[in-house]
Amino acid sequence: MDQKTDPLYQKDGDIYSHTTTLTSIAPLSSLPPTVQPLFKPPPNTSPYILTSPSTIFHTQGGGQPSDIGGITLASPTPSGSDPKFAVAQVRKVFPSGAILHLGTFEPPEIVLTEQEIGLEVRQDVDVPTRVLHSRLHTAGHVLGLAIHQLSRSGVLPADLKDGKASHYPGAAFVENIGLIPGEAKGAIQERVDELVAQDHTVNIHFWSAKEAEEKCISGMDGAAVAEGEEVRVVDIGGLGSYPCGGTHAGRLKELGRVVVRGIKR
Ligand SMILES: [Zn+2]
Incomplete structure (x- = not known):
C-alpha cells in the first residue's frame, strides 16, 4: 500500500x-x-x-x-x-x-x-460522472483563460492573478487575486462563449519544470508533477497553458454552454 x-x-x-x-x-x-x-x-x-x-x-x-x-x-x-x-x-x-x-x-x-x-x-x-467532471474542469480553465485575456486587453485590471479553483458539480468557481468589477460579467460571458464557439482542442503536455514555469499562465499545481521532473500541463488551443493533474474534455464544443453565474468578492 x-x-x-x-x-x-x-x-x-x-x-x-x-x-x-x-x-x-x-x-x-x-x-x-x-x-x-x-x-x-x-x-x-x-x-x-x-x-x-x-x-x-x-x-x-x-x-x-x-x-x-x-x-x-x-x-x-x-x-x-x-x-x-x-x-x-x-x-x-x-x-x-x-x-x-x-x-x-x-x-x-x-x-x-x-x-x-x-x-x-x-x-x-463511471463514464457519465467522469465526463461531467472533465467538462466542468475544462470550463474552469476556459473561464480562467477568458479572464486572463480580458486582463491583458485592458477590459479587466492588469494585476489579476489566478487563485484556486473548484470544479465540483453545483459548486464550480475560479478565484482571482485582485478585483473583478461586477459589471464585467457580461464581457467575461461573451469571451467564454467565443472560446467555446471556436471549439479549441485541449492538449496535454509533459514539460520540464523550467518550461512550465516560463510558459504557463498560472503557478504550479502539486497534482501536476508527474514522473521525475516533468510537469503535466494542459493547453487550451495554444492560447494558454496551466499545470494540471486533472481530466479534461478533448475540445471545447464538448462543454456545451458555460454560464458565468456570478462574481463574488
Ligand atoms: Zn485541468
Whole structure:
C-alpha cells in the first residue's frame, strides 16, 4: 500500500476500463491513523481500501472530485457470486504516490480477500460522472483563460492573478487575486462563449519544470508533477497553458454552454 501507483488517467483521460492486478486489500480501519482521515466514508458502512500498480480512477485533487466506479475480478468464476467492489472515493497518499480506492462490496458478505492478491482485476470508471467532471474542469480553465485575456486587453485590471479553483458539480468557481468589477460579467460571458464557439482542442503536455514555469499562465499545481521532473500541463488551443493533474474534455464544443453565474468578492 506504500507503492507508487501509475496514474494512467494523466496520460490518457479516455480510458474507462482497465485490467491490472490486485496489490492489496484492507479494511479502512486497519490503515495508519495518518491515512484514514483522507477519506470520509459513508456512515454505517464497512469500507475497504484496494490498491493496484496502475489506475484509471482520477484521485481527488486540483479542485476535481475523485471518480466513482467498480472493481471486479477480471476472470469471473462461473458461480456468478464474485465480489463486486463499488469505488466511492479515491485519494493519493503523499509522498509515496500510492493511490487508494475506497469502497464497499455489494453485497457486503462477498468480499475480496488476501487470497486474491496478485489476481487480475478490472477497473471500470463511471463514464457519465467522469465526463461531467472533465467538462466542468475544462470550463474552469476556459473561464480562467477568458479572464486572463480580458486582463491583458485592458477590459479587466492588469494585476489579476489566478487563485484556486473548484470544479465540483453545483459548486464550480475560479478565484482571482485582485478585483473583478461586477459589471464585467457580461464581457467575461461573451469571451467564454467565443472560446467555446471556436471549439479549441485541449492538449496535454509533459514539460520540464523550467518550461512550465516560463510558459504557463498560472503557478504550479502539486497534482501536476508527474514522473521525475516533468510537469503535466494542459493547453487550451495554444492560447494558454496551466499545470494540471486533472481530466479534461478533448475540445471545447464538448462543454456545451458555460454560464458565468456570478462574481463574488
Ligand atoms: Zn485541468
